[in-house]
Amino acid sequence: MSEQRYAGRVAVVTGAGSGIGQAVAQQLAAEGATVIGCDVDAEGLAMTAKLVQEDGNAATMVVADITVPADVDRLVAALPEQRVDLLANVAGIMDHFLPVTELDDETWDRVMAVNLTGPMRLCRAMLPLMKARGGGAVVNVASIGALSGAVAGSAYVASKHGLVGLTRSIANLYAEDGIRANVVCPGGVATNIGRSAAPKVPWAYQRLERSFARTMRTATPAEISTLVCWLGSAEAVNVNGAVIASDGGFTA
Numbered sequence: 067m068s069e070q071r072y073a074g075r076v077a078v079v080t081g082a083g084s085g086i087g088q089a090v091a092q093q094l095a096a097e098g099a100t101v102i103g104c105d106v107d108a109e110g111l112a113m114t115a116k117l118v119q120e121d122g123n124a125a126t127m128v129v130a131d132i133t134v135p136a137d138v139d140r141l142v143a144a145l146p147e148q149r150v151d152l153l154a155n156v157a158g159i160m161d162h163f164l165p166v167t168e169l170d171d172e173t174w175d176r177v178m179a180v181n182l183t184g185p186m187r188l189c190r191a192m193l194p195l196m197k198a199r200g201g202g203a204v205v206n207v208a209s210i211g212a213l214s215g216a217v218a219g220s221a222y223v224a225s226k227h228g229l230v231g232l233t234r235s236i237a238n239l240y241a242e243d244g245i246r247a248n249v250v251c252p253g254g255v256a257t258n259i260g261r262s263a264a265p266k267v268p269w270a271y272q273r274l275e276r277s278f279a280r281t282m283r284t285a286t287p288a289e290i291s292t293l294v295c296w297l298g299s300a301e302a303v304n305v306n307g308a309v310i311a312s313d314g315g316f317t318a
């Protein structure tokens with residue numbers, strides 16, 4: 067990627083240590099952004115830093131858990147001159163395809179914390195910084211589980227539907243501050259998300275498997291990052307509050 071759409075811009079990417087977040091961090095750095103990547107996985111972040119470096123670019127990596135308020139504060143403190151042009155909320159976890167009757171509070175709380183409360187806290191912390199400089203962009207990575215109840219467990223589906231609501235609220239309330247917020251809904255992508263996706267309740271998974279039969283193709287992380295980076299760029303100036311699937315036609 068030689069285009070320098072992000073020259074002079076600062077981008078924060080959560081979940082930068084693996085999968086889609088790693089690809090987004092790599093692409094943004096290649097497009098000229100000053101990238102601040104965060105993840106709970108220090109080894110994953112080190113790998114991302116290495117990949118970015120191999121491309122001839124640089125990025126700052128912050129080991130941080132987006133569910134911990136003090137870690138969010140550290141992330142904000144790492145911003146150069148308190149500047150952020152793009153917040154890409156990519157970090158997320160699955161819920162082992164648990165249906166609501168088998169759902170434990172711990173799983174619900176953790177999935178909500180990572181997939182919804184964390185992005186909310188980051189938006190709450192960073193939107194004022196965007197506003198102070200005349201604008202910015204938020205790109206939240208949800209899932210086709212934000213559009214349908216048929217692809218994951220109850221907690222994941224609820225968290226991703228919630229992320230769409232949060233995004234639309236921001237799109238409405240902050241457009242006049244020059245801030246845009248959009249959602250990307252990937253279908254299947256080859257990443258490490260499987261760490262929280264081992265099915266735990268056979269009957270529920272069997273019912274969900276019927277919809278998985280619709281999977282046309284599994285995407286690469288780079289195929290999702292192209293959409294994230296476009297939405298965050300000035301090219302998408304008129305796109306605000308959009309919920310865009312990148313699923314190879316799964317939801318068509």
Ligand SMILES: NC(=O)c1ccc[n+]([C@@H]2O[C@H](COP(=O)([O-])OP(=O)(O)OC[C@H]3O[C@@H](n4cnc5c(N)ncnc54)[C@H](O)[C@@H]3O)[C@@H](O)[C@H]2O)c1
Nearest residue numbers: 081084085086105106131132157158209254255257258259
């Ligand atoms: N892979 C898919 O098929 C798929 C499909 C639809 C949506 N998504 C979404 O894409 C996003 C990225 O997932 P991925 O597929 O690249 O998975 P991944 O597991 O490869 O990457 C997710 C990263 O988020 C990090 N993370 C988890 N909890 C965190 C926390 N509390 N604080 C900071 N970082 C944390 C993980 O350590 C990991 O590095 C997620 O929001 C996921 O829900 C993925």
